[in-house]
Amino acid sequence: MKIAVIGCGYWGPNLVRNFIQTNKIEQVICCDLDQKRLDRMKGLYPSVETLKDLRELLDRPDLDAAVVATPVKTHHPIAKEFLSHGKHVLVEKPFTHSYDTALELIKLAEEKEKVLMVDHTFEYTAAVNKIRSIIENGELGKILYISCLRANLGLFQPDINVVWDLAPHDISTILHITGDLPTSVNCQGKAHFHHEIEDVATTTLNFKNGVIAFIHSSWLDPNKIRQTTIVGSRRMLVYNDIEPQEKIKIYDKGVEVPPYYDTFAEFQFSYRYGDIYSPRIEDYEPLKKECEHFITCVQKRLCPLSDGYSGLRVVSILEAANKSMRQKGRAVPIQGLKLLSQKFRNNGNGLMMNNGPRSI
Ligand SMILES: NC(=O)c1ccc[n+]([C@@H]2O[C@H](COP(=O)([O-])OP(=O)(O)OC[C@H]3O[C@@H](n4cnc5c(N)ncnc54)[C@H](O)[C@@H]3O)[C@@H](O)[C@H]2O)c1
Incomplete structure (x- = not known):
């Protein structure tokens, strides 16, 4: 080849x-x-x-x-x-x-x-796939919200804003681990240096099942940060991609609401502070895995895991984010939601159990 x-x-x-x-x-x-x-x-x-x-x-x-x-x-x-x-x-x-x-x-x-494939590197990352299986196994309970922070100083791009540069990683990760698509997007950003090329922005993805995901993207931050927090009804997970080891930490922490109460004085949340553990993650370079996957797909005529529709889902969300930014953060619906949902091949519970490569 x-x-x-x-x-x-x-x-x-x-x-x-x-x-x-x-x-x-x-x-x-x-x-x-x-x-x-x-x-x-x-x-x-x-x-x-x-x-x-x-x-x-x-x-x-x-x-x-x-x-x-x-x-x-x-x-x-x-x-x-x-x-x-x-x-x-x-x-x-x-x-x-x-x-x-x-x-x-x-x-x-x-x-x-x-074969048409898109480089969504994080979909081939061991930590992200571990998180996906943790969510699929129900360890975190029902997902309440996801928060992603991807920031550093630069690199300013001359042709795209910070959302198009950094958020594709977080968007493809969120879709991959939840197996779900947002229905609308809000985004606010600010261009401090280039006209209309925002260097800092926060994008909010609104899902039909009530899950909300916040993505903060910045080229104007003193620190390099790559962190995703997933808060579930049972446990909370923090994924720090910069951490050389123990990239994922699972916190057995949560909030419990009293089952019943008669007066407001009796109403009291209780907070659970349990153990913290870090699951073992395979050690390999995600891009190598991805290049091998592309070669296999070409040789065996398979549709890749991150196929054109996977790329289209991310682009659709980025376009909605751009429109929202120009409209002061108004919620903008995702274009082509019906087509994109059909191509998502989930098993009905919002998770991509069947999302393996298939013949083209
Ligand atoms: N997957 C990831 O983690 C990741 C990380 C960084 C960048 N990227 C993506 O990679 C792409 C390139 O980004 P970059 O930072 O390397 O940009 P870059 O500007 O450093 O490099 C682009 C190169 O393309 C060359 N080029 C432009 N037009 C060409 C043409 N018609 N024919 C041949 N060469 C041409 C330029 O001369 C330049 O050397 C972008 O789409 C970016 O989003 C992906």
Whole structure:
């Protein structure tokens, strides 16, 4: 299998390294408009082929697949070119810059019978999959709310705001662990430096079953923070992705409401302070697992776990967040909710029990 990585800036080299390390790729081709990036890739990995113009790749019969790791607004035109020329495609997050362009790529991949996958790295992370099974097992009880905090100083992006840059990780994680889709989104943000490119924002996802999820995204924070808190009716869970070990902690803490009371004076909450434990998590690089999954899907013609619809769900939420931000935080419904819910393949209780790869 030969694969081309388009865009070798900050993230592309991680994809190149992981594809090489799978030992399942005959040739990795690095493509970037910037010759300096290509020289750097050749210096790091002498076996790679390099070229500047992606058009030279389109008609190559020996090329099987392309990975798009360029700025977000170029994802759609580049992925479209490769799919139209019969290549399988893996696209970076966020999938595309709009609902319509994302849907167009899905339809094109279906028509050409090609694998279309989106890099939602966290769906392949051991900690996130552990959390999903903890929720599925009912350990936390009923989910009351989820709170995500993803902040650091920079990196400011010239073409997308902080929600499109950072929130895709949290959104794909929330959908993956709950197996559910929000019906509407509120978002408030502020652009302090670039006109209309918000550098700090809070997005709220409202779910039909009453669950609420808050996502705080910031390029303007003195500390690097990657933390998700899930509060359930039985237990609470904190996932700190920066922690080298013990990334997940489960707190046997909660609030108990008295079963009955006659007068307000008798009404009293009681607080439960129990044990805290940290479950064991497998140790592997999520991107490696994801690259291997893409190769398997191409070789066996399977629909990936993070397929085009998975990308579309995230894009739909991001678009609603942008609209809400322009309307001072008003709740905006998710576009295409019916289609996206149908493609979610859950088992009726809100959890994705059957969400494994399937034939395309
Ligand atoms: N999955 C993750 O955790 C993760 C992390 C970081 C970035 N990303 C995503 O990766 C993508 C790239 O981000 P980045 O930070 O590496 O950006 P970057 O600006 O550092 O790199 C982009 C590269 O693409 C090249 N490029 C642009 N147009 C091209 C074209 N037509 N042909 C060939 N090369 C072209 C540029 O020269 C540049 O080297 C974005 O979509 C971003 O959201 C994903």
